[in-house]
Amino acid sequence: MTGTGIRIEGLTKRYGEGETAVDALKGVDMVVAPGEVVGLIGPSGSGKSTLLKSLGAVIEPTSGRMTLGDEVIYDDGWRIGDLRALRRDRIGFVFQAPYLIPFLDVTDNVALLPMLAGVPNGEARRRALDLLGALDVAHRARGMPSQLSGGEQQRVSIARALVNRPPVILADEPTAPLDSERALAVMRLLHEMAHRYETAIIVVTHDEKIIPTFKRLYHIRDGKTHEEAGEGLEFAELVHG
C-alpha cells in the first residue's frame, strides 16, 4: 500500500440541534489506499449513507478531517471552494442502479463528465471509448442505455465513475440488483479497475455474496467504524464454489 487514496479522521455528523440532535457519525476513522477496494457494511440506520454523502461532498460533516490524495479537503470545514468540481473531477460514483442518462448514448454517458470539465468532445469520447473497451462494453458504445442489460449498464456506470481518473470511487450497493454471477463480475471489474487506475474504492454493501471478496472491511454501527480483515477470496474460488 503506497500513498493515501482517502483518509478520514474523527469524522462526525450531527443532525439537528439541542435535545432533538442526532449524532449520525461519532468519530469515523478510515483509510483506503490507492488501488485498494474496501467494504463498508452495517445495518440500516448505522450511518452508512451519511458517511457516503459526507465522503461524496454532498453534505457537510460537523467535524473531523478528510484527506484526498495529498490534499486536505475537510478540516472542521470544507477546505475546497468548489465542491461541484471536487465531485466531478476527484470522486467517482457508482450507484445501486446505474442511473445512466436515458437520452444520451453509452459513449456520451461516459464522456459527459470530461465534457463538463471542459475537455473537448472528441478527446472526451476517445477516453470514454478506451474505458468502455477496458470494461468490455465497447460493442455497445452507440447504443442507448435502455438497450443494455443490467450488467452492461452497471459496467457503463463504472466507466463513467472512472473516466476522469478520480483518486476515489464511492460505490453504493453496486451489486444489489444483480444475480450472484453478475455481482461477482462487477466486483471483479472494480478490483481490476482499482488496480489498473490506482483508485481507492469504497463499496457500501449488504450483499453477502460479495463480502468475501474484500481483503479489508469496515463495519459501521451506531456511527462508529471498526476495521477488520476480510477473506479476500479469489473470484475463481467464489464462482466455482
Add this chain to the structure above:
Amino acid sequence: MISLAGRDILHDWGKFLLTGIGLGLLIGVTLTMAGVYRGMVDDGMVLLDNSGAELWVVQQETLGPYAEPSSIYDDIYRGVLTMPGVAQAANVTYLTMQVGNRDREVRAMVVGIAPGRPGTPGWPPYLVAGRQITRSHYEAVADIASGFTLGDRIRIRRNEYTVVGLTRRMVSSGGDPMVFIPLKDAQEAQFLKDNDAVLQGRRRTSANPAFSRAGAPGVLDAVIASQSRNPSVNAVLVQLRPGYAAGEVAASIARWKHLTVHTRPEMEGILVGKLIATAARQIGMFLVILSIVSAAIVAFIIYTMTLGKIREIAVLKLIGTRNRTIASMIMQQAVGLGVIGFVVGKVAATFWAPGFPKYVLLLPGDSLVGFAGVVVICALASLIAIRTALKVDPAAAIGG
C-alpha cells in the same frame, strides 16, 4: 459540450413533436385572432382607399358615413364643388342589407355611386372582370367575395340588377362585400316604403286641410311628390386639387356649409378607434387568454417532463453538472417546444385563414412579434420547472 436538451428532445421526439403540434394549434388560433384584427383594420383602410376620397362631407356633428348614420341633401355637392381646393365632389350612399339572386343571399354593403366615369369619388377604382356601370338604372358591379358572377341578376328591394362588373377587396369595415349601383336607385332603395305605407301616407297627407285648400289646388300634389322621393345621400366624397391642405379645405367647407368634414386621418381614427374598437378589445382579451393558456400548457408539460427526470437531474448534479447547465437544458426544451409550436401554428394559420368568412391578414411583422412572444412565454413558463430542478438535492442519488 453536447446539447443535453437537444439529446433529450431527439430521444423522445415523438412525444415532443405531438406536444408541439398540440401547442402549435393553440398558437395557430392565437395568430389567427391577431390576423382577424389586422384584417378588420385592413378592411377599414381598404374601404377608405377604394372610396377615392380625401375628404368625407357628412351631416353636422356625426361620425358618418361608416360609423354613424349621416343624411345630407343631394345638391350640397354642387356648393362643395365651388369651394377652393376641391377638384371633384360626388354623392354617395351606403346601405348594408341582404342581396340575393335566385340561388343565394349574401350580406352586402350597397353603394350608390353618382354618374361619372372611372376615378369619380365612390366608384370602384378597378375591376377584375366586366365593365363599370354605364346606365342610370339596374346595373350593378359586385365584389367577387359576394359570389356573384357576371350576368347574374340580383335583387335589391323590389328591383333586379344585372351584374356587369366584378371587383376584388371592395369590402365594408365589417368585411361585407360591396355592391355598387347607380345613385338614384340607391336613394330609392334607402327610402322605399311598402305599398300600404305609401297609401297610408298619401291618405294622411290628403286628409290634412292645410294641403287641400280650395284656393291652392296644386299644393297637395306637390307635397305628395316631395314625400315620394328621397333627396338625401349619406356623404359627399371630395378629391382635392394638388397643393391644397386637406385640413384647411375641410375647415373651410365645415365653416361655410355648416357640415362636418372628416379628413383621411380622422376617418382612420373613427374606423379603428371607434368602429372596430370593441371588436379589437374582444380580440385583445382572446389573445391574452390564449397566451396565458399557452404558457400554462408549456409550464405544465415542461414541469411534468422535469419531474420525470428528477433522478437523472440528481445524478447530473452529483457528478458535477452546473446549475446553469441544468437550467439551460430545461429552458432550451421549453423554447424548443415553443419553436415547434410556432412553426406548426404559423403553417396551420396560413392554411386555414382563407377558409375564414372574415379577412384574416397575417403580417410578417406580427409573426415576428408572435415568435418573440412565444419564446418569452416558453422561457417564463420553464421557470417553475427550473426552480424545481435546482432544488433537487444531489444527495438524492445516493442511498436512502
